[in-house]
Amino acid sequence: MQSISIRDLKLSFGALTVLDTLNLDIRDGEFLVLLGPSGCGKSTLLNCIAGLLDITEGQIFIKNRNVTWDEPSRRGIGMVFQSYALYPQMTVRGNLSFGLKNQRMPRAEIDARVARAAEILQIEALLDRKPGALSGGQRQRVAIGRALVRDVDVFLFDEPLSNLDAKLRSELRVELKRLHNRLGNTMVYVTHDQIEALTLADRIAVMRGGVIQQLDAPQVIYNKPANLFVAGFIGSPAMNFLNGAVVQGGRGFRFGDQLVPLAGYDGGRLLDCADAVLGLRPEHLRISTTPVAEGINAIVDLDEPMGADSLVWLRSAGAQISVRVPAETRHAPGDEVWLVPDITKASVFDARSGQRM
Amino acid sequence: MQSISIRDLKLSFGALTVLDTLNLDIRDGEFLVLLGPSGCGKSTLLNCIAGLLDITEGQIFIKNRNVTWDEPSRRGIGMVFQSYALYPQMTVRGNLSFGLKNQRMPRAEIDARVARAAEILQIEALLDRKPGALSGGQRQRVAIGRALVRDVDVFLFDEPLSNLDAKLRSELRVELKRLHNRLGNTMVYVTHDQIEALTLADRIAVMRGGVIQQLDAPQVIYNKPANLFVAGFIGSPAMNFLNGAVVQGGRGFRFGDQLVPLAGYDGGRLLDCADAVLGLRPEHLRISTTPVAEGINAIVDLDEPMGADSLVWLRSAGAQISVRVPAETRHAPGDEVWLVPDITKASVFDARSGQRM
């Protein structure tokens, strides 16, 4: 069953068309993440679903009901914003019950719902405080609570964690995931942080310039990016791109004056291609300090210890390559090493179309 | 040789003492990161070094010269701010040369310096643009350039990357590190992002409430945190803390009804302690799906794939434990597993004093 269906959505601001003929089906109970660089139209799409923007063309269905022209409050959605958007002059309780009061719900019912949401989010103790007296994480929870009390089918999140510091972000991420497991609602979540996308999503829709580039499960997005954009956008540090050519009837990749065998490549049958890109993630390369016949010769440039592991930055044939290594490993700048790629996890792209081969 | 020496620094805002009797020596050419939670006094310390705040007591030496009462511009420092603080109505060139013009430096010399800085930072093409027409990363570079042209001994950075998005942040981090390698200046860098601290620093000073908690190389900070605060602050996800007791004359750790042997612990000689904390980083735990005699029994709670690897969240004896596992591994919520710690990398703390034992 579809929870949200978007049909041929088009949205323009005056002459600027931000979304054009966009189609998207979101499954019931699914956690869908909209991921993309700034300005690609993620928030715009979310606002269209919420009814906060008047769409130019197309239709939107929520729970199989055409809500294209419904008021936001009548679409069965709840929304959580980046800045929390709590009503500063109301207490937490006031914030939670505001939407319900607008529906003229009986007092008792309101109290019950607020109590339940507060319990789920563990903010019972904060109910009589004002938002100004809450920490970032607490505010975030109240914002979620505001959607929760309304018992909606769909939760919409617009970068709900990006105002928080890294530590809190990772904590709340886990909480959110738990909440989703517990409630089972459909959730649509906008972010430009790929870690959030990878950890939270059932499926990720990667967007760029208003167009969905790939819509798939996180592992697929990570391991088999549909095109160069997705490949480069996902992963930190980014996937290494080696510009070269597919040769030998698809069995080898020429990179500078080196030849990388492509045996074991997981994808379509490779054809020779004069202008191709070999994509290798930092963790799919191994560093050998002794020469390896089929390895890529490279010079160590820099060493970045990151606690749990380290990154080594290298140069080879004009390209910059990063490799993830265990925390203890150290490489001195200037060392000559050989990189052994795990081709089963690699991606080869046609440089012209950008598509994965 | 010391590049910066701070002696008995005290700084109060009226009745509020932010820094008290702080001593710090920064070596020549060192990249020192000041790391700590918001409000701990990092910026304050940096401003004291820069001369932007009048200190209450103590002395500050830069290059062995007592600069306690010198004007900021005469201390041989350059500073880069979180908000970039570029002069919006001047071109990039204007921004770079403004300080020099003010020193009545000859035109030719100014041009040469600007050209050099622009070359180092690769912003030659931007010299005639205004800051408004630059991207975040470019602005950041111009801000660094402004310090660069002044040929200073010491660079001070106040969270220079925290306004940028994650991707750009990781790119600029590498650039900054390269810049430091190339220039060899002393750099003092304030951040509350531990990844930045770990990757950039030669040494990290972890601060809390105006007091330096630990000052050491990143690996030491990461692997042998001096106290619970440092241990919990560094690392993402945070170090797992198991509350229990050191028993058996320091050879075992009682956690709930389980006993974890402490053989191989890298630290002082352990004594029995009724109130202790065992700290284990997520990557120093291994998950076994079959019972292990000395493993910690736990229930899987949640699974967070992060692309390069995955996090598994578990519960055991009331504690929440996270474990870093390879990307392919999957664990279903509710599974019973056994966690095998790598005690050589563990830390044991006295719960009362918080100090590492």
Next chain:
Amino acid sequence: ADLEIAHWWTSGGEAAAVSEVARMFDERGEHRWVDGAIAGGSGTARPIIISRILGGDPMAATQLNHGRQAEELIEAGLMLDLTELAEAEGWRDIVTPVTLLDACTVDGRVYCVPMNIHSWQWLWLSHQAFEDAGVEVPTNWEEFVAAAPALEEAGKVPLAVGQQSWQSNGTFNVMSIALGGLDLWRQVYEEKDADAAASAGMAEVFAGVDVARRLSAGSNVQDWNQATNMVITGAAGGQIMGDWAQGEFAIAGLVAGEDYSCLPGLGVNEVISTGGDAFYFPVNRDPAIREGQLALASHLIAPDTQVAFNLRKGSLPVRTDIDMGAANDCMKRGLEILTRGDTVPDLAMVISPDTQGQIEDLMVEFWNDFSMTPEDAQARFASIIASAD
């Protein structure tokens, strides 16, 4: 009914006169006088009055200088027709000079009640000032000019003139009748003869004004009664001002002929311009008010009102069939001239306010800007007259 009456009579003498009329009106019973005074002169009051009338919420009666100001309001049918009352009371027979009533008459219908006669043509002289300067009190303009240096020597301003434009203009107008003669004046203003305005006769007038403006150089006051006050206190030798100045002298307790003297027509051409104030009654739908309006109209022109009012205000009554025995020296001289019939119409009756405004602008400029020669001024004056309506 309560009758709201708008007027701008707020100076000492004026207010005293009005309150007397109001008291008498109230005593008649039936109706009540609700005072709607607005200070600041006609310039401030007029937009208010006209707005009220246009806005359909008019006052019961309003002061307006009769003459051409109200023409358009009458034509627009906004003013109460008083013809029946006028005929019943025989105003045409009692109002002297009858031109005053003519000014209230449009197409044979009467629309206003003339309240008093104001004449501008007075030179008020301070005995004190001349005494201090050690010269005789002059009896005409020439003597006055001759005595001026002595006054200046004694630290006095020979001629007090307020800064407001209507005052310099009034002074000019008085001098043009006195120095230029009546015929020339009629040619210029009534016939709007630009050649006459450019003639040698007028040149003489301008030369006279040139002298006068220099005599007035030290009077740094705004309002006319501040200027009058300079005469009262002896700080100035004289002032050319209308008969309303007399009210101020009276309030200050000065006696005509003893403490001050007055020279009608500057002692040269003894005529009186018969301007004056009149009351108009905007059309009102409320019959009670209308009744009150008629009662008020009748009250204003009644003999005892005329006596009481004009004695206090220092102006002349619009009827001669009353006993003005209590009038002072100056007023009696005015009455004399009036009875002789040596009158000219008031400026407001012969030229439009617009033209008047233009002349005022010219005069105030000329009066204050000594770099403007009398010839320049006259040339511009002539061109204003040429386009006057």
Next chain:
Amino acid sequence: MAPARAEPRGRRPQRVLTRRNVLIYGTLGLISLYYLLPLYVMVVTSLKGMPEIRMGSVFAPPLEITFEPWVKAWSQACTGLNCDGLSRGFMNSVRILIPSLVLSIAIASVNGYALSMWRFRGSETFFAILIIGAFIPYQVMIYPIVILLRDLGLYGSVWGLVLVHTIFGMPILTLLFRNYFAQIPEELFKAARVDGAGFWTIFFKIMMPMSLPIFVVALILQVTGIWNDFLFGVIYTRPDSYPMTVQLNNIVNSVQGVKEYNVNMAATLLTGLVPLTIYFVSGRLFVRGIAAGAVKG
């Protein structure tokens, strides 16, 4: 420069009489004198008797303090027949002020709110017209508005005047409110819409409670403007509801012999008392509100 002590340590030595301080406080002090001078003159003069005024300089302090002028200004000064001073107009002013304040601020705040949050086709155009309208001299509109009010049947009533104040206060107030509301995060507005709040609910429940500073600014500007207004007050009402400024004008402009400067000054001070008090009381909020409403152009 560093003192004899070889090693600078601790707080930089600071003298009270640095050149900077002398410059700053000196300049501010002098300018404050210039600003206070007229107030001083007003107060001093209003406490002198007429003879003393005629003799001395305006700046001389009163030799003999008298409150006579104040009493006279408040309750005795005459306009025409009415000799009850300013007291007559005070209540009228209040009666005009309150509804004008309420209506003009209410309408302007709703305008600003609609302009910043509920933009519709043409809304910006209307706003632009409004702003240009702020430059039109009032005098031009006196007659057309008279005719308009007559047709609306409001002419001569206090409500007509209230309407006029609302109209002429609208451009600047709307600008202030618009700028203020524009810097309230849009997300707050969106959240409220998702919560099912409509135009008015959002305005009353969410926006108004957040907008105290700008309401204070609007209040101060309007109190000053309306209280000090003379022209509209006298043109659009009738004598029984003339505001205090009309009496002030009458007192100041009716010269009875000599100008009674002391009474004029007392009357002036009495008339200015209401706006002055408001300034003194809420000056701090005013600056805050200005910061919130005016700076973001």
Next chain:
Amino acid sequence: MAASARPHRLMRNLSAKIASLPMIFTALVIFIGCTAWTVVHSFTSSRLLPRTDFVGLAQYERLWSSNRWIVSIENLAIFGFFMMVFSLAIGFVLAALLDQKIRFESAFRTILLYPFALSFIVTGLVWQWILNPEFGVQSMVRSLGWESFSFDPLYNPDIVIYGILIAGLWQGTGLIMCIMLAGLRSIDEDIWKASRVDGIPTWKTYVMIIIPMMRPVFITALVLIATGIVKVYDLVVAQTSGGPGIASEVPAKYVYDHMFRSQNLGQGFAASTMMLLSVAVVLIPWAYLEFGGKKRG
């Protein structure tokens, strides 16, 4: 489904449109309507009452041949220019001084702001008096022994407009100062730090960096000053009534006098149309630059 029907354009945002009716009414009926009415009647020979007997450009010909109008325009230009320059300069300097973390800031601020609470009538009256040579500043200085000292701006046609300027500045700079202060406070403190590290003297930082950054603030201030300048009427009337001679006439007074004193509405309307035209000539290009420029980023 009924819900899916696209609502008519007019019905979207209905509450907002209804709530904006007063603004729309004001913009269209009052500002546009009255302006159009005025412009139309400026081509007629209306006298006391508006009439529609058209006389072409006659009113304009007369307007531009009128010496008084020319003087008025000149005065407005002088007054406007200096008022803008001095208001901005003084307002900014005062704000900069107050921004130096000084003591008694709120006292100084109140002193500088209070004149704004007073009406122009009152302002004019007080300054008329202080500048009166017989008992104001001049007489005081003379009584101190400076016998030849002469300062009588209100009675000297060559400088009378500056006498008015003094009063205008006294009344208006406080508000400008407030706006500037708010603007200064909104500037990122890091900019100050950066310039100190660069070794740039304070004054130079203000001139080269801060002032250019405060462009929007200056524009807001400028709009406020400009609306006041165009309408300056009360101040002139209260201080000099346009005198001595016509030396301090201003356009708004020309309009007023012709409409109400000379009963020549047509002429008054022509003059006010000219005023509007000049405002439009200044305002429209500015609005175009300001709002057209924003889109370009």
